[in-house]
Amino acid sequence: xxxxxxxxxxxxxxxxxxxxxxxxxxxxxxxxxxxxxxxxxxxxxxxxxxxxxxxxxxxxxxxxxxxxxxxxxxxxxxxxxxxxxxxxxxxxxxxxxxxxxxxxxxxxxxxxxxxxxxxxxxxxxxxxxxxxxxxxxxxxxxxxxxxxxxxxxxxxxxxxxxxxxxxxxxxxxxxxxxxxxxxxxxxxxxxxxxxxxxxxxxxxxxxxxxxxxxxxxxxxxxxxxxxxxxxxxxxxxxxxxxxxxxxxxxxxxxxxxxxxxxxxxxxxxxxxxxxxxxxxxxxxxxxxxxxxxxxxxxxxxxxxxxxxxxxxxxxxxxxxxxxxxxxxxxxxxxxxxxxxxxxxxxxxxxxxxxxxxxxxxxxxxxxxxxxxxxxxxxxxxxxxxxxxxxxxxxxxxxxxxxxxxxxxxxxxxx
Amino acid sequence: xxxxxxxxxxxxxxxxxxxxxxxxxxxxxxxxxxxxxxxxxxxxxxxxxxxxxxxxxxxxxxxxxxxxxxxxx
Numbered sequence: 045x046x047x048x049x050x051x052x053x054x055x056x057x058x059x060x061x062x063x064x065x066x067x068x069x070x071x072x073x074x075x076x077x078x079x080x081x082x083x084x085x086x087x088x089x090x091x092x093x094x095x096x097x098x099x100x101x102x103x104x105x106x107x108x109x110x111x112x113x114x115x116x117x118x119x120x121x122x123x124x125x126x127x128x129x130x131x132x133x134x135x136x137x138x139x140x141x142x143x144x145x146x147x148x149x150x151x152x153x154x155x156x157x158x159x160x161x162x163x164x165x166x167x168x169x170x171x172x173x174x175x176x177x178x179x180x181x182x183x184x185x186x187x188x189x190x191x192x193x194x195x196x197x198x199x200x201x202x203x204x205x206x207x208x209x210x211x212x213x214x215x216x217x218x219x220x221x222x223x224x225x226x227x228x229x230x231x232x233x234x235x236x237x238x239x240x241x242x243x244x245x246x247x248x249x250x251x252x253x254x255x256x257x258x259x260x261x262x263x264x265x266x267x268x269x270x271x272x273x274x275x276x277x278x279x280x281x282x283x284x285x286x287x288x289x290x291x292x293x294x295x296x297x298x299x300x301x302x303x304x305x306x307x308x309x310x311x312x313x314x315x316x317x318x319x320x321x322x323x324x325x326x327x328x329x330x331x332x333x334x335x336x337x338x339x340x341x342x343x344x345x346x347x348x349x350x351x352x353x354x355x356x357x358x359x360x361x362x363x364x365x366x367x368x369x370x371x372x373x374x375x376x377x378x379x380x381x382x383x384x385x386x387x388x389x390x391x392x393x394x395x396x397x398x399x400x401x402x403x404x405x406x407x408x409x410x411x412x413x414x415x416x417x418x419x420x421x422x423x424x425x426x427x428x429x430x431x432x433x434x435x436x437x438x439x440x441x442x443x444x445x446x447x448x449x450x451x452x453x454x455x456x457x458x
Numbered sequence: 459x460x461x462x463x464x465x466x467x468x469x470x471x472x473x474x475x476x477x478x479x480x481x482x483x484x485x486x487x488x489x490x491x492x493x494x495x496x497x498x499x500x501x502x503x504x505x506x507x508x509x510x511x512x513x514x515x516x517x518x519x520x521x522x523x524x525x526x527x528x529x530x531x
Binding site for chain 1: 469470471472473474485486487488489490491522523524525
């Protein structure tokens with residue numbers, strides 16, 4: 045059995061970071077300020093957060109990579125320098141980049157470099173070219189399994205080594221959103237809202253529904269599916285053994301702007317799958333189980349991407365997620381009783397009753413999901429808790445005021 | 459007089475405001491974000507009044523901003 049790949053999880057908040065650690069990621073990637081591909085995202089890290097991210101990751105034995113993979117302008121250079129200085133100081137394990145304005149200073153400052161999927165690496169010649177600057181290349185998401193395998197075997201055959209002196213490593217996306225355009229190189233968003241996807245500001249026009257109208261007659265053309273540009277999400281858990289066999293070194297999960305529960309579930313499933321491949325217990329029953337768990341968190345429906353040579357044609361049937369569960373915000377953490385390991389939560393909206401499944405997300409907890417059989421309301425057992433009530437239940441980690449409490453509900457339309 | 463407000467910490471530094479209205483905007487070399495010239499700051503929100511003749515153009519900038527962090531009151 046070949047060497048098992050590293051599992052790389054997306055982190056867009058401290059809650060997601062903790063979730064990735066708890067779920068068994070080998071490494072995480074994150075972005076700061078406006079120079080990453082998720083600048084529109086609600087949560088965003090600042091330069092000052094790099095220190096804590098690095099400390100938390102290294103304490104838990106994870107590697108931390110920073111994305112600096114947007115298109116860079118001249119007015120970004122000083123900010124870029126400030127970020128790189130902090131990256132070097134805090135010993136972030138690598139920078140993920142595609143612009144030469146980032147590649148060059150990383151080489152100069154001896155910061156390990158990974159070539160982003162934004163560079164659209166699709167052949168061995170390009171891998172060879174980037175080997176002068178980097179140690180890892182993230183391949184374009186449009187390649188087939190055979191093409192990926194060919195690149196991996198040629199690296200070994202030709203002994204193409206990166207800056208560190210080790211053989212170049214190949215990283216591929218295994219799970220998450222896919223673009224209708226070639227790996228993010230899309231101008232739809234820029235055309236319609238002046239919001240460049242290549243500066244992380246994509247407004248996701250491709251996820252909308254469209255009709256086609258004949259301007260002369262006003263007649264509407266019949267289009268089978270109105271979501272004509274919205275690709276379904278990539279999910280490779282059923283072909284993961286083939287990707288391992290192909291010689292891929294790093295499995296990357298997309299989703300820095302998604303919630304901590306997504307990071308937790310997806311990382312857990314892929315971690316279990318990698319272990320199963322390692323000990324020859326990768327079975328179709330297990331795959332079915334993982335698929336079910338993956339379907340519960342944010343997704344637009346799954347397909348195996350381009351790896352199996354499918355034509356671009358797996359379109360979503362609606363806007364947003366088709367996850368079979370949804371989370372509804374009900375309140376936040378208010379107190380923690382460390383001796384008995386019980387957390388107290390203030391209900392701010394909705395109601396909770398015994399039997400409900402609750403989820404807590406927070407920077408220290410990550411994600412915690414629990415079915416409440418006995419409901420303790422304001423200190424005594426109750427049958428329902430509403431706005432203003434305080435509920436308590438056992439929690440493994442310290443509860444703080446930044447922790448959010450959600451109720452998990454099945455989606456009615458799923 | 460119309461007032462321009464910029465929620466600067468959400469700026470992604472695309473430069474469209476500076477491109478369309480260089481009289482009022484410049485790109486900060488320090489952090490790569492757009493700066494509203496002669497604005498006063500309160501809790502990372504920048505604002506200033508401008509002459510009425512600038513209003514139409516300023517509204518155009520507010521519409522053009524991809525992350526909608528500019529307002530004209």
